[in-house]
Amino acid sequence: MSINIGGWSFNIDEDAYSELKRYLKNLEIHFATEESSSEILTDIESRMAEIFRSRLTTYKQVISMDDVHYAISVLGTPEDLSNEEGTTTRDKFSSPGYHRMYRDPDHRIIGGVCSGMGSYWNLEAWIVRIIFFILAMMGGLGILIYLILYIVLPEAKTTSQKIEMKGVPVNIHNITEAVKKEFDSVRKNMNL
Amino acid sequence: MDLENTKAQMRKGILEYCILSVLSRSSCYASDIIKELKEAKVIVVEGTLYPLLTRQKNAGLLSYRWEESQQGPPRKYYELTAEGRAYLADLDNSWNELVESVNLIRTR
Numbered sequence: 695m696s697i698n699i700g701g702w703s704f705n706i707d708e709d710a711y712s713e714l715k716r717y718l719k720n721l722e723i724h725f726a727t728e729e730s731s732s733e734i735l736t737d738i739e740s741r742m743a744e745i746f747r748s749r750l751t752t753y754k755q756v757i758s759m760d761d762v763h764y765a766i767s768v769l770g771t772p773e774d775l776s777n778e779e780g781t782t783t784r785d786k787f788s789s790p791g792y793h794r795m796y797r798d799p800d801h802r803i804i805g806g807v808c809s810g811m812g813s814y815w816n817l818e819a820w821i822v823r824i825i826f827f828i829l830a831m832m833g834g835l836g837i838l839i840y841l842i843l844y845i846v847l848p849e850a851k852t853t854s855q856k857i858e859m860k861g862v863p864v865n866i867h868n869i870t871e872a873v874k875k876e877f878d879s880v881r882k883n884m885n886l
Numbered sequence: 887m888d889l890e891n892t893k894a895q896m897r898k899g900i901l902e903y904c905i906l907s908v909l910s911r912s913s914c915y916a917s918d919i920i921k922e923l924k925e926a927k928v929i930v931v932e933g934t935l936y937p938l939l940t941r942q943k944n945a946g947l948l949s950y951r952w953e954e955s956q957q958g959p960p961r962k963y964y965e966l967t968a969e970g971r972a973y974l975a976d977l978d979n980s981w982n983e984l985v986e987s988v989n990l991i992r993t994r
Binding site: 700701702721725728729730733734737738740741743744747767768769770771774775777778 | 890891894897898916917920929930931932933934936937939940941944958959961962
């Protein structure tokens with residue numbers, strides 16, 4: 695398969711690709727509390743492309759698992775980075791605990807606006823829904839507000855965003871907890 | 887006490903200073919900075935450098951420009967700003983003071 699990293703395109707083995715994706719995802723979580731995290735990730739991706747290019751020859755044109763492991767060893771896993779910064783992983787991940795309003799895709803009925811607001815204010819989503827419903831009945835104002843909020847509020851896609859939505863400090867412990875919860879709910883749905 | 891952690895803390899303190907020192911000679915591409923820092927053994931994994939560069943840039947100590955390269959996409963070249971030079975001069979002084987202090991204690 696073919697991928698694009700740091701402005702270069704590469705052919706990569708499928709298993710190597712999933713390993714690379716997992717690594718970049720972990721880095722994203724590691725740098726999530728950093729002010730310009732996307733810039734840092736872009737820089738690291740450019741460097742990664744450079745490392746990959748140095749491993750390719752005329753005879754070897756496909757990125758393999760070995761190349762991905764090599765690049766990871768050069769750039770460092772999130773654990774390596776935390777060690778080098780001289781903090782434990784747990785300290786590093788604790789941010790002041792952002793609290794933001796998002797749309798909640800996991801508990802949505804229409805667009806997740808009400809469930810998101812419910813999470814933010816720690817209210818049951820149906821209370822918010824009833825308020826919107828009443829406002830919608832009275833001349834449609836509820837519908838208008840809903841549409842505006844739908845456009846304005848981002849959807850909570852990543853695990854750290856889902857934690858921010860509820861206003862708990864984002865650290866590795868909470869992320870693990872949230873991921874576990876997600877697994878459990880998937881398992882529950884499968885049993886039904 | 888954790889020896890590795892103490893060592894990491896020591897390195898962390900001087901890493902910022904080292905980056906600015908490397909850049910004080912000429913503007914550099916991130917990979918050039920990495921090469922120097924690795925040769926001097928101040929960093930082990932390269933990923934440590936990027937958040938620091940971005941923080942220093944956000945603090946106004948560094949700026950960067952995009953420069954075309956003969957092969958591949960344009961590269962980010964970092965350079966010290968005037969503020970960065972003043973900051974570095976300050977760090978130079980405090981580094982000398984630190985070395986003196988430590989030597990004084992160790993040679994007593």
